[in-house]
Amino acid sequence: MSDKTINISDVVNLPLDLKEQKKALEQKSPAVVEGKVKVYDPNKDNVKNLLEMLKNKLSRQTVSSLVGCVHCGMCSDSCHYALARPHDPTMTPAYKADQIRQIFKRYIDWTGRIFPWWVHAKTPKNDEDLNRLKNIVFGTCSGCRRCTLNCPMGVDTAVLVRLTRGLLTELGIVPEGVFVVDKDSWETGNQMGVSQEDYIETLEWQEEEVQAELDDPSFKIPIDKEDCDFMYTVNPREIKYDPRSIAYACKIFHMAGESWTMPSFGWDQTNFGLFSGDDKLGGYIAKNLYEAAKRLRAKRIVISECGHGYRSSRWEGYNWAKYKQDIPSESVLITLIRYINQGLIKVDPSRNPLPITYHDSCNLARSGDLTEEPRWILERICTDFREMHPNRSDNFCCTGGGGALSMVEYKPLRIEVAKVKADQLKATGAKLVCTSCHNCVDGLSDLIKHYKLDMQVVQILDLVAEALVIPEKTEKK
Amino acid sequence: MSEFLRILEDEVQIVALAFMATVYTIRLIWMFRFKAGKEVTKPVGSPRVGVAYSMMNVAMPWAMESARKNLSFYVQFVIFHLGVLMAITATLILPYWPEFFESEPIVRIFQLFMGAAFAVGLIRLIRRITSPVMRLISTPDDYFSVALLTAWFAAGVFAMPNQYEVSEWPLILFFGMTTLFLIYVPFSKISHYLYYPFTRYFLGKTMGHRGVFPRKKGGEKPAGLE
Numbered sequence: 001m002s003d004k005t006i007n008i009s010d011v012v013n014l015p016l017d018l019k020e021q022k023k024a025l026e027q028k029s030p031a032v033v034e035g036k037v038k039v040y041d042p043n044k045d046n047v048k049n050l051l052e053m054l055k056n057k058l059s060r061q062t063v064s065s066l067v068g069c070v071h072c073g074m075c076s077d078s079c080h081y082a083l084a085r086p087h088d089p090t091m092t093p094a095y096k097a098d099q100i101r102q103i104f105k106r107y108i109d110w111t112g113r114i115f116p117w118w119v120h121a122k123t124p125k126n127d128e129d130l131n132r133l134k135n136i137v138f139g140t141c142s143g144c145r146r147c148t149l150n151c152p153m154g155v156d157t158a159v160l161v162r163l164t165r166g167l168l169t170e171l172g173i174v175p176e177g178v179f180v181v182d183k184d185s186w187e188t189g190n191q192m193g194v195s196q197e198d199y200i201e202t203l204e205w206q207e208e209e210v211q212a213e214l215d216d217p218s219f220k221i222p223i224d225k226e227d228c229d230f231m232y233t234v235n236p237r238e239i240k241y242d243p244r245s246i247a248y249a250c251k252i253f254h255m256a257g258e259s260w261t262m263p264s265f266g267w268d269q270t271n272f273g274l275f276s277g278d279d280k281l282g283g284y285i286a287k288n289l290y291e292a293a294k295r296l297r298a299k300r301i302v303i304s305e306c307g308h309g310y311r312s313s314r315w316e317g318y319n320w321a322k323y324k325q326d327i328p329s330e331s332v333l334i335t336l337i338r339y340i341n342q343g344l345i346k347v348d349p350s351r352n353p354l355p356i357t358y359h360d361s362c363n364l365a366r367s368g369d370l371t372e373e374p375r376w377i378l379e380r381i382c383t384d385f386r387e388m389h390p391n392r393s394d395n396f397c398c399t400g401g402g403g404a405l406s407m408v409e410y411k412p413l414r415i416e417v418a419k420v421k422a423d424q425l426k427a428t429g430a431k432l433v434c435t436s437c438h439n440c441v442d443g444l445s446d447l448i449k450h451y452k453l454d455m456q457v458v459q460i461l462d463l464v465a466e467a468l469v470i471p472e473k474t475e476k477k
Numbered sequence: 478m479s480e481f482l483r484i485l486e487d488e489v490q491i492v493a494l495a496f497m498a499t500v501y502t503i504r505l506i507w508m509f510r511f512k513a514g515k516e517v518t519k520p521v522g523s524p525r526v527g528v529a530y531s532m533m534n535v536a537m538p539w540a541m542e543s544a545r546k547n548l549s550f551y552v553q554f555v556i557f558h559l560g561v562l563m564a565i566t567a568t569l570i571l572p573y574w575p576e577f578f579e580s581e582p583i584v585r586i587f588q589l590f591m592g593a594a595f596a597v598g599l600i601r602l603i604r605r606i607t608s609p610v611m612r613l614i615s616t617p618d619d620y621f622s623v624a625l626l627t628a629w630f631a632a633g634v635f636a637m638p639n640q641y642e643v644s645e646w647p648l649i650l651f652f653g654m655t656t657l658f659l660i661y662v663p664f665s666k667i668s669h670y671l672y673y674p675f676t677r678y679f680l681g682k683t684m685g686h687r688g689v690f691p692r693k694k695g696g697e698k699p700a701g702l703e
Contacts, residue, residue, distance in 0.1 A: 060511045064675040067508075070666050071614045074543040074550070082610075089613040098614060110504075111618070111664045120616040149692075150543035152554070153669060154531060154676035315687060318518045325518045330700070337701030369521045369688030372699040393692050394542050 006412050008088055012135045014409050016040060016127075017176045024183060031186035036280075037179065040172035047124050051107050053167050054100075058108070062163055065155045066104045069094055075157065078150035080396050081140055084417035091140060091417075093147035097157040099136050100164040127173070134173050137164045139410035143275070144362040144397035161402075166277025174276065177406035181272045185281055189288050190268035192236035202239045203262065206247040214251070214470065221250050224296060225261035230335070231298035232262050233269035233289055233313065235306045237438045245438075248465035249304060249332060255468065256344035260302070266292025269303045270438075271312035275403030279320045286317025293327060301329035305459050307361030307437035308401070311368050331364075333373040333436060336464055340380055346469035352382035356463070357430035359388060359444060360395040361437035374436050374460055381467040386428050396421050398435070400443020418447035425453055434458050478641045485652045486572035493659035500663035501671055508675070520686045521700070527685010530692075531677040540692060553597045560594020561626070563587050564633045568655050571639060571648070578639040591633040598627025622667045629654045 021039045024032045031037040040046075058066075075093040076082040082091040089095065098120070105112030105121035112121025124130050145158040168174055169182065184193035200223065207221040222228070232253070238245050253260050266288035273282025293301050303313050310331050318325050339345045358378060364370040371392040378385045388395065399418040404410065425433055425448070433444055433455055444457045516524075530540075538544035544551045567587055570577050578584050602623050605611045629651070636651035662668050684690035 058511050060508060060513045060675070061679040063508055063511045064672055064679055068669060068672040068676040070669045071611070071616070071619050073608070073611050073614060074547070076610050077546065078543055089610040092610050092614060094614045095610075118616065119618050148680070150541055152535065152541070152543070153673060154534070154680040156676075156680060315518055319514070319516060322515075322517065328519065334699075334701035337699055341702055366689065367687070369700070371693045372695070372697050373701065375695075376699040376702075390542065392695070393689060 004416075005085060005087070006416055008085075008090055008140075008413075011139050011410060011413050012090075012132050014131075014135050014139070016131045016134070016173060017409070020176045020180050020183075021172060024179075029183055029187070031183045036186045037183045038170055038172040039179075042127060044171075046127050046130055046171045046173065049171060050124070050130065050167050051103070053170055054103065055108065057163060057166065058104075061156070062159060065097075065157070065160055066101050067109065068153045068155045069097065069101065070153060072152065075147035075151055078146045080142075080144075080146070080399065080420040081413075081417045084419045090136075093141070093157045096136055096141050097155070097160045099133055100160055130168065130171065130173050133164065134168050134175070135410075137161050137168070138175050138178065138403075138407055139413060142362075142397045142399060142402035142404050142414075144401050145366040146362070146394075146397065149366055149393055162274075162277045164277070165275070166279065169276045169278050175407040175409060177408060178272075178276050178403060181403070181406050182276050182278060182281060185268075185272050185285055189265060189285070190236045191270050191272045191285075192240050194236045194239050196264065199239055199267065200264065202243050203246065206243050206250065209247050210251050210254070214254075219250075219254055221246075222261045224264050227297050228261040228299070229259040230261075230300040230302045231293045231296055232260055232302050232304065232332075233267050233309075234262075234304045235270050235309055235438045236268055237270075237442075238304065242438065242441075245304065245459060245461050248461045252336070252339065252345060252461070252464060252468060255470065256339045258344075261296060261298065263292035263296060266290075266295075269309040269313045270306055271309065271317060272403065273320060274308050274312050274316060275406075282312065282317060283321035283323075286313060287321040287323055289313055289317070290321065290323050290326075298327065300327060302332050302335050303329060304332050305436045305438065305461055307363035307368070308439060310370070311363035314368065331368075331370055331373070331436075333370060333377060333460060336377055336460065337373060340377065345464075347381050347464065347467040348469050349381050349383050349467060351467045352463050353384065354382075354431040355384040355386055355429060356382045356432045356434050356458075357386045357388045357425070357428040358391070359398060359425075359433050359435040359440055360392055361435060361440050362395070362397050362401050364436060365393045365395055370436070374434070377460055377464065378434065381463050386430050388424055388428050388430075388433075390424075396424055398437075398440040398443030399447060400439055405439065405442050405446075415447065415450050418443075418450065422447050422451035422453060425455060426451075430455065432456055432458050434460060434463060436460050479645055482641060482645050482648055482652070483572075485649060485656070489656055490568065490572065490652065490659070493656045497659045497663055501668070504663060504668075504671065514679075516683070516686055518686070520688075522685050522688030522690070524682045524685040527683070527690035528678055528681035530685065530690045531681025532674070534677065535673075553600060556590075556593045557597045557601070557626075560591050560597070560630050563590040564594075564629060567591075567633060567637065568652070571636075571652075575639055578637060584637050584639075587637045588634045591630045591637070595627055595630035595634065598623060598630060602627060616666075618665050622665050625654070625658060625661070626667070629658060 085091045106123050112119045141161045143158040148156045185191045203221045211219045271285045441457050538551045632651040635647035
């Protein structure tokens with residue numbers, strides 16, 4: 001295990017990389033040409049534009065968080081960046097939030113406009129300052145909201161970080177990864193740029209896999225079927241890197257005798273707008289999903305395992321899109337509980353004998369409502385479940401949240417601060433860490449590899465599929 | 478009692494209070510001019526329960542890890558704010574009901590709270606100066622606000638016996654500082670109590686709506702069991 005600590009100035013002074021932006025301009029990328037994704041323009045007065053946008057984007061909620069901080073410092077003990085780097089005060093959440101707070105104070109608040117030095121109100125002087133701001137809000141915070149829930153005043157620092165990210169996204173002052181994912185999201189309707197052909201082919205491939213496993217050629221993954229009980233939506237990572245999880249879910253729905261479908265478009269339940277702070281993108285992606293359900297007259301939307309996907313599709317997306325929720329949407333965890341509880345599927349916990357712990361995704365536990373649901377399922381599908389401490393809404397981030405996995409330039413810092421999570425995992429003595437989030441799977445896998453933990457990452461669907469008792473007549477001969 | 482002290486305790490305080498109230502009113506109007514976020518999703522929990530839970534958070538140190546793990550800090554917080562309460566109460570009682578402080582036990586209770594708050598103020602000032610984290614995030618206003626309150630508590634301890642016939646200076650100092658305090662507060666971080674209901678309300682409403690507040694400890698019925 002490495003005790004090496006990186007120099008934070010190497011992170012905050014990382015230059016603005018424009019290779020992908022230039023490439024997109026040369027290729028006349030539709031999202032760029034149409035102005036949906038902004039590219040950096042050094043000839044514009046970006047500082048002035050940021051200030052104008054800040055004024056327009058402020059809400060009563062964000063203003064209360066901007067004026068409410070008393071600088072008590074209690075947030076530093078709640079942040080994994082600060083805990084892993086006790087020698088580095090710049091990791092304190094209040095300091096990170098102060099980067100936008102001081103701009104707000106200088107231009108919008110009272111005292112800071114008259115006596116800026118008294119309240120440390122100041123303005124970014126140039127684009128270099130904006131780039132530094134970019135590195136702080138994108139590179140040193142995963143937006144996990146642990147500090148928010150531990151703030152005595154109720155200041156929502158994660159929301160302030162997201163607000164700042166959104167302003168910088170509008171100026172094209174973003175990490176390369178964020179630019180690429182935003183662009184792909186606008187152009188393909190999903191954050192990994194999966195083409196419709198690839199999506200359909202992957203579903204057909206998984207359909208064949210399940211048919212072979214069940215020895216049941218009648219098994220189908222219904223696409224665009226109307227009037228079903230629910231429409232199942234997935235994370236593009238499942239299509240690209242983990243199609244088994246789709247097969248598992250589909251097999252379980254089939255075993256439960258469910259009436260369900262998957263849309264040919266509007267299937268991405270994830271939403272990079274949450275990470276880039278771009279509400280317009282967030283609204284666009286979420287609306288695709290809601291409109292698909294409407295088009296198919298589905299009675300419910302079921303969201304596969306993903307923390308930020310659940311938060312975006314179940315909660316934030318409706319607000320970004322200003323789309324009044326007309327049908328219920330739920331996590332697949334709730335669907336699974338219903339199946340197990342009503343006896344629609346049978347599970348055998350002895351098929352998962354290894355010691356398992358559960359990692360609460362930040363977006364499920366602190367920004368969603370799902371903490372007891374995964375535990376209820378785990379208690380029925382494995383024999384040795386061990387709690388991680390702290391847990392539920394006190395749990396630490398997998399360190400890959402907030403879009404961190406797409407920003408490779410900040411990986412050294414991300415891995416260093418992951419020591420907090422690594423210690424937490426190690427203390428459980430578990431061989432498997434289960435999570436209900438694809439992003440957490442990657443975040444945890446990275447740190448498990450780096451800190452050489454004897455542990456593997458699984459998801460609830462993997463374990464349910466493993467424990468699923470398939471009646472003999474349909475089991476593969 | 479001299480006319481100067483009488484005016485300082487009465488008319489000057491009323492003017493300073495009116496000033497503070499006026500600035501606060503303008504401040505609230507300013508805040509309400511910002512658009513309110515609108516929630517259009519179907520709730521899982523109750524926004525009202527969430528707001529109540531969020532507001533009461535201050536009285537539930539067990540509910541927040543930052544308080545649970547730093548109980549001494551939480552105790553300091555309670556003492557400090559009780560000191561504020563006692564000092565404010567004293568400024569309202571002294572001019573209009575001076576006989577209240579003829580009781581020695583009452584005087585001692587007020588002195589005890591303000592003295593303890595003074596000690597906490599000193600501890601907080603030292604923490605703010607010595608901790609690298611606190612130094613980084615502290616502004617001149619942060620230092621001045623804590624110092625002002627700490628000095629105010631000390632002045633309160635000496636003013637409490639209300640023995641103006643012996644010496645008026647402790648009372649002049651206390652009410653002089655109160656005046657400064659009332660005028661300065663709306664522009665400083667001390668006005669955080671004005672924002673507390675808002676930050677906690679907004680957070681509680683969102684988290685209550687989503688079923689995150691009240692925070693779950695385990696054993697709650699999961700969704701899907703209907």
